[in-house]
Structure formats: C-alpha cells, structure tokens
Amino acid sequence: MTADPAIDLRGVSKRYLTRGGEVEAVSSLSLAIRAGEFVAVIGPSGCGKSTLLKMVAGIETPTAGTITVEGGTPDQARRRRLFGVVFQDPVLLPWRTLEGNVSLPLEIVGSRRPERARSARELIELVGLAGFEASLPAQLSGGMKQRAAIARALILNPSILLLDEPFGALDEYTRNQLNLELLRIWSQSRVTALLITHSIQEAVLLADRVVVLTPRPARVAMEVDVTLPRPRQLAQLRTRECFELVGRVSAALYDRLEREAGRERGEPAAALAPGHLDSR
Template structure:
C-alpha cells in the first residue's frame, strides 16, 4: 500500500522545568493513501503530540516520521497539510469568504480563479449564501464548516483533525460527521483524526489506532470494515456494536476497574 503518513518507533520527550516528561513512546503506525485513520485514547496520552509531529510543528526525540515519503517540515512548508482544530480560529473582522481565502493570501495565490475555488468550497460545505456573514453570525457547526473549507482551499494531500467537533452538541456533531465524510470523499486526501469519541472514530474511519495512557503507546490498530458511504443506520447495527466493544476492550484492558 502507498503510504501518506508513516511513524516508526517515534518517541517524544519534553524537557520541562519540573523535569522530563515522556509524552509518546515507541509509536509505530501508518496511514495509506486516501485512508481515514483515527487516534483514540485517554486525555493526555499524546494524541495531539503525534498530530503535531506529523504536521512538522514539533520533532520527535527519537524515531522517524515521514509524510508522502518526505520530512514533515518540508511538507508543512510546501503547504501539503490542511488542519482543522476544535476551535475554528476564524478572524472575527473577516467575513466567511475572506476567512476561507486567508491561506491563499498567505501563500500568495489569491486571484480570481482561487477566489472562485473558495466559493465552490463554501457550496461544498453547505454555506452558499453565507459568504458575507461574519463569524459572530454563525453557529458552532457553521464555523467548523468554514474551518473545513479553509483547510481544503490549498488542495492539501493530508488532512489533520484535532477534535474538530469536540465542542459541539451530540446532534450537531453527528451531522458534522456525515458532512465531513461527504466532503472528504470528494478529495484525494488521506486523513488523520484525533478524537475521544469511540463512536465517532468507528463511524469515520478505515482504521482506529488505540493509544495507552501517558506515555502514549499503540495498544491496538483495528480495521473498521464497514461499507462506504457510511449511514446513521450503521450506528444501530450489530457490526457497529461489535467494533464499539472491541475498541472499549482495547482502551481499558488491564486498567484498574476495567
């Protein structure tokens, strides 16, 4: 399989004033081309640290991270990544279209054709007609749609999601999961998602990588063999229930009270 992301024996240690902190230890997994993989694990287990190493924002202490066969820092500078975080981080004085166009401006690629591309992305995420709206006029789910459109505007090869729907209510979150799959299916990008939600990980992913409490290690790498496109009916299926049990067992096996 062609690999978009590859981590080999990756360890990250932070040197703090209070002492050394081993955040991630000997992590190995990969993400194939056009594959959707989720990282799940308890708070503080290093999921976001892994995501930042993939993005080239921090370097591993030991081990190797490759993105499209190259160093993550190179891919970041080439703008191969699209990033969506829990906070959409929209500039409040810029309207929706201007927020989506911001990466184009930074990259020096803003022109008529790219602006039309941004407008087409707003149609894709269901925000046609809101181009001139300010962030304060949008709901939480709408703001995240803007953030997703902004992440896609440079046509990235890798999409990185750090709890993008964690602040949303459950109904809106499920709707956004459906929207995310629909939007992702129209790209050729590989995706790596950090989430605390077992159900979300199963519903979105081709594979789920389960991490241990800190220091984060890979406890399991579970293939999700549900057909695409995914539907909400699958949430009530025996197969989905079985995957939920498998991930729950992987997460809590060996812990006190589990």
C-alpha cells in the first residue's frame, strides 16, 4: 500500500504586502515528502525557503494552494505537536540551564517534573552533552548550543523534524561534526525531516532527495535523488558519485545565474539552454 505523503504541498503560493508593493515569495510550488524521508531544500538566499518551512509548520499561511501534514492542516499538526524545529539560532533561554531549556517543550505540554528530568537527561545524552545539564547557555559553545536545540526539538518525539539552516552559523568542521550526529540521530528515529540549507554538500550528505528552488519567487527547479548508500559517512563526500550529485544540484542552483552572466558576455542564450533541466 502506498501511504499518503507525510507532507504534501500543492500549488502553494505566498505573497507578502511590503512597503515597496506586493512581493511573491513562493509561487505555485508542489512537493510531496514521504513519511520517514529526509528532504533537503536548497535555493538562493532570500528565495523564500524559510517561508516554505514556516508554512509547513503552521506559523504562516499560504496565499494560495494547500498544505497537508499527516492528513490534516499544518495548524492541526502544530496543535498535535507533530513538529520539532531547529532554527539557525539555537534560541535557548539564557536564564535556563541546558536541562531547563531542553525540557521546555515538556513543561508546555504539562508533563510532570520527574518525567521532564528523565527525558531531558536522555536527550542531552543522545546529543552528546552529558555532564553539561546545569550549564547556562552563555557557558556553551555555538556547536553545543545547537546540539541543545536538537535535543529540545526531539523531546516531544515529533514525527516531523523541521530544520531551518540549523548549522548555518557554525564553522565547517563543527558543521560536519553535527551533520554526522544528526544522521546518527535521524537513522535511529527515522522521523520525516525537512532541511532548509544553502550548502549543497550538506544537502547531499544528509538527504534522500534534494529539492532545488528557483530564485524568488520560489518554485521547484529540480529534484535530485541522492543515491548514496546509508549509513552515510563523510568519506562519501569524496566519492565520484557524490561529486556528480553535487554537480547536478549545483547546475540547477546556478542555472539562472550562469545564463545571466552568459548574456552579459554576449554569448547566444541558445548555446547555454539547459535541455537536461526539469522545467518544474
């Protein structure tokens, strides 16, 4: 039996009214994500990929089109607390200890103190921060804070993990380290994951499928199935298969930019017309 997609976007558009007039952030975008699938969305900065994530999370509503999350609206999914989110900033509350921050979602759903402490400790252990339970955020490094944010996102056992450039502010080494941790954690839980990123390498390393968006308004330019075997390792980044995948994603991502640059050099557009690109 083919199950319904966990997240299904159909013809989704989002227009904003700004001082400069109406801005279209997302334009009739369709995308289906299977349960347990890890999808990375990549696109030029400011193309509306964060808007996409907020609409899936029920924080913003689309101007047109429908989004279905596990059979309901995003708002219903939010109220059922199906989501775990990690943003670019760790958004830890500076007056709470690591444990207090990680257990915040449990406080909000009203679970009891012993249970909160037990779950928080388990997750802190899972993200490799055991021993720092009583530390304040100011005492943790950037990578540790982001680990804490992951623990907090997982504590309610979400069925969908939304990651909005979660490691975008970290150095490359820490970033790859956390990517591996994320892979390990994800392979244990197999939640549906939607990752917004601007790193091609990160997208290819983590995801089952990479969705490349066009510059604003965001539309799906191309989808690339990542055929690298799991469990993934950093060494795979140096394989030819990986190079090819990165190349395909890169071609789709930089397509418009390259054509524009070509036009400026006076080259005939036809010579660069990418016949291999999926028009949707």
